[in-house]
Amino acid sequence: MKAIKSNLLLLLVLISLSCIVQCTDVSHDGRALIINGERRIIISGSIHYPRSTPEMWPDLIKKAKEGGLDTIETYVFWNGHEPRRREYNFEGNYDLIRFIKEIQYAGLNSILRIGPYACAEWNYGGIPAWLRKYPGMQFRTNNQQFKDEMANFTKLIVDMVAKENLLAPQGGPIILLQIENEYGNIMGPYGDAGKEYIKWAAKFAVSLNASVPWIMCQQGDAPQPMINTCNGFYCDDFTPNNPNSPKIWTENWTGWFKAWDKADPHRPAEDVAYAVARFFQRKGTTQNYYMYHGGTNFGRTTGGPYITTSYDYDAPLDEYGNLRQPKWGHLKDLHAVIKEMEKALVYGNHSNEDHGNGIEVTKYKLNTTTACFISNKDTTKDATVDLNGGKYFVPAWSVTILPDCKTEVYNTAKIKAQTNVMVKKANKAEDEPSALQWSWRLEPLKKQLEDKKFSFQSNQLLEQITTTFDESDYLWYMTSFHQPHKKQYKLSINTTGHVLYVFLNNKLVGKHEHLHLLSKERNVTVRHGKNNLALISATVGLKNYGSFYEKMPAGIAGKPVKLIDGNDTIDLSNTTWNYKVGLVSEKKKFHLDEKSSKWKSVMLPINRPFTWYKTTFEAPPGTDPVVIDTFGLGKGEAWVNGNSLGRYWPAYNDTAQGPCGHCDYRGKFTENKPCRTGCGEPAQRWYHIPRSFLKSGETNTLMLFEEAGGSPGLVEFRTVTVGTICATADKGQTLTLSCPSGGSISKIDFASYGEVKGKCGAFEKGTCESQDAFDVVSKACIGQGSCSISVSKETLGENNCGGSVPFKLAIQAAC
Incomplete structure (x- = not known):
């Protein structure tokens, strides 16, 4: 017994000593988060674990750390983890614990935004559709049923991370937790019930005893001890609602999401950097990029319904994980400067000087240490600012940072980092689309049209979400009627979107696609006697944002279905409707059924709705990310080796067709700024196939469910890699170029030291340049993985630009 007590005492001592070494105390004051007694600058980035794969996580986190981040933030996705009540999923890309441990292994902190409402352009905002089964259920308000379910899941997550010792006081990486999400933006219509709900959420969070601070973003009335935080493109002017709360920016939107009906949005690097520098200039101390890696909406996770499968978000790491x-x-350069100034920013005295014309000078002073920011908020006029006896050129809409208030180290508008132009490269495994040999089979629609086994019946047109609970995209509405003689009518159907297929007497007679409310009429011929009408309503992701958003209907939802011929109207709305949820192929899992004898390899049908296609292919060699080109297809879903790539819809083009064109980084960015590409083109054509979905050296299987009708003849596989790299640097600086993934520089396309014009891909020589620059650069760089060039006449030779012309070195190379 003494030996047991002695061993137990030793174990407790060891645990205690381990905690002294590893455990982290997290608190805050009005200036910053306090970690182990010291105020700290936190630079974080969002990486959503379900939008990538476990095999990708270490590399994404590594690149985030190399980019100067010290923290990784993520939402927790309730409907992914609890797809059915009390049935939980924490496997594969939903392995939250593994993801947080990967962050810990990398030596980074973590911010866990439990919510559990996420928004995130995620299906139903992350809240499970099965909640709609319960009468009287209301989301995100003082509704006891909702609070009970929310509390159950939130406690489950907190208990899980605590059990794995992942909270900072246990030696884990989690330094902040979040309850609710952006509720302040939409709480007005909820009235007093909304206010009570927020009070309850705050009190409940505290009751979990997690021993780290809790945040509520976009919640101006966040109860103490919640820290209210800011989301948006700019948060420099944000002020917390309590003097003891630090200024935290939970979402710095690095870009914007892709939508089916709009061109690709882009936010310039200069503007993101400007927003970050302004935030730290104005006493901000914790900021998070949303997104740092956007990733992919695999499966049926897209929200909206306007969100594409790609969630690239124009983030610093692209959808595939490339820089x-x-x-x-x-x-990265900005983060290094901010970290260099950390002590002054979190402990120094802060003073501002308004120099007029949009010029603001900010000084932080700590003992003998000083750090300065000079911001120019004017959107068109550059400025030269006098400070401490020096003159500093500050371009319009930029911030200059001087860590010692003397030496300019960084300006948000002066980019020194190289530019990578990504290309989609044909590979040896599949040089031509014709190399793919396709087989096919039809969706057994006839079986469903003729089968009398229905899910249920009703004498009204039911709303889709409360009928399917999102177990499938598809809901059948089926009825019959008698007609005394053959006649032509206009069939009029009102739906709430998103896609509708019309079958009359087992024949497809109409198809309508629209992301929003639609009312369609179609001429149909009804026969003498009994006629059968079947409608398939298809959703493309569920609403994810807004007050009472769960009440936004899908499907036909009580709207009239009529046959009209002048004054002769047959209203079918209140006839007996038979309902079936889903398709036969879903229930029988056709996407896993590779060897069925029902696959045919002759007379390949094209442009035929509700058709399955199958082919085999070899994994493209190398390690570059793999994509599939879906050009020529209509709408549907794709699988590789049983793994869903998500919904595809290349037939849906940018309908707004703009604004596209020249992108000026100056001035406040909005998602509608003309910083777009792809106007008038398919909203998404390329779909990511993670390498972990592929079998190297073995045959891989691609399955397509072509819902709308298209041709697989142009489908092919490509790899995404760096094609062209460019960089510029001013006199006195060092220009560095590098090829990623172990590649080397194969040729120099352009090199000029002088008055260079244009940009990457379109550089032009000016009126003066060094005659030696091209040869010097070629000798130093070709065949190398990276090269560095000192920008000086000693290295590059003389030019005849003269002292009045700002000259620089510009290089464009191929990897």
Whole structure:
């Protein structure tokens, strides 16, 4: 017994000593988060674990750390983890614990935004549709049923991370937790019930005893001890609602999401950097990029219904995990400068000087240490600012940072990082689309049209979400009627979107696609006697944001279905409707059924709705990310080796067709600024196939469910890699170029030291340049993985630009 007590005492001592070494105390004051007694600058980035794969996580986190981040933030996705009540999923890309441990292994902190409402352009905002089964249920308000379910899941997550010792006081990486999400933006219509709900959420969070601070973003009335935080493109003017709360920016939107009906949005690196520098200039101390890696909406996780499968978000790491240059590198340089100034920013005295014309000078002073920011908020006029006896050129809409208030180290508009131009490269495994040999089979619609086994019946047109609870995208509405003689009518159907297929007497007679409310009429011929009408309503992701958003209907939802011929109207709305949820192929899992004898390899049908296609292919060699080109297809879902790539819809083009064109980083960015590409083109054509979905050296299987009708003849596989790299540097600086993934520089396309014009891909020589620059650069760089060039006449030779012309070195190379 004495030996047992002695061993137990030793174990407790060891645990105590371990905690002294590893455990982290997290608190805050009005200036910053306090970690182990010291105020700290926190630079974080969002990486959503379900939008990538476990095999990708270490590399994404590593690149985030190399980019200067010290923290990784993520939402927790309730409907992914609890797809059915009390049935939990924490496997694969939903392995939250593994993801947080990967963050810990990398030596980074973590911010866990439990919510459990996420928004995130995620299906139903992350809240499970099965909650709609319960009468009287209301989301995100003082509704006891909702609070009970929310509390159950939130406690489950907190208990899980605590059990794994992942909270900072246990030696884990989690330094902040979040309850609710952006509720302040939409709480007005909830009235007093909304206010009571927020009070309850705060009290409940505290009751979990997690021993780290809790945040509530966009919640101006956040109860203490919640820290209210800011989301948006700019948060420099944000002030917390309590003097003891630090200024935290939970979402710095690095770009914007892709939508089916709009061109691709882009936020310039200069503007993101400007927003970050302004935030730290104005006493901000914790900021998080949303997104740092956006990733992919695999399966049926897209929200909206306007959100595409790609959630690239123009983030510093692109959808596939590649560095988006120059954004990644330009922000990395900024992070290094901010960290260098950390002590002054969190402990120093802060003073501002308004110099007029949008010029603001901020000084932080700590003992003999000083750090300065000079911001130019004017959107068109550059400025030269006098400070401490020096003159500093500050371009319009930029911030200059001087860590010692003397030496300019960084300006948000002056990019030194290289630019990477990504290309989609044909590979040896599949050089031509014709190399793919396709087989096919039809969705057994006839079986469903003729089968009398229904899920249920009703004498009204039911709303889709409360009928399917999102177990499937598809809901059948089926009825019959008698007609005394053959006649032509206009069939009029009102739906709330998103896609509708019309079958009359087992024949497809109409298809309508629209992301919003639609009312369609179609001429149909009804026969003498009994006629059968079947409608398939298809959703493309569920609403994810807004007050009472769960009440936004889908499907036909009580709207009239009529046959009209002048004054002769047959209203079918209140006839007996038979309902079936889903398709036969879903229930029988056709996407896993590779060897069925029902697959045919002759007379390949094209442009035929509700058709399955199958082919085999070899994994493209190398390690570069793999994508599939879906050009020529209509709408549907794709699988590789049984893994869903998500919904595809290349037939849906940018309908707004703009604004596209020249992108000026100056001035406040909005998602509608003309910083777009792809106007008038398919909203998404390329779909990510993670390497972990592929079998190297073995045959891989691609399955397509072509819902709308398309041709697989142009489908092919590509790899995403860096094609062209560019960089510029001013006199006195060092220009560095590098090829990623172990590649080397194969040729120099352009090199000029002088008055260079244009940009990457379109550089032009000016009126003066060094005659030696091209040869010097070629000798130093070709065949190398990276090279560095000192920008000086000693290295590059003389030019005849004269002292009045700002000259620089510009290089464009191929990897």
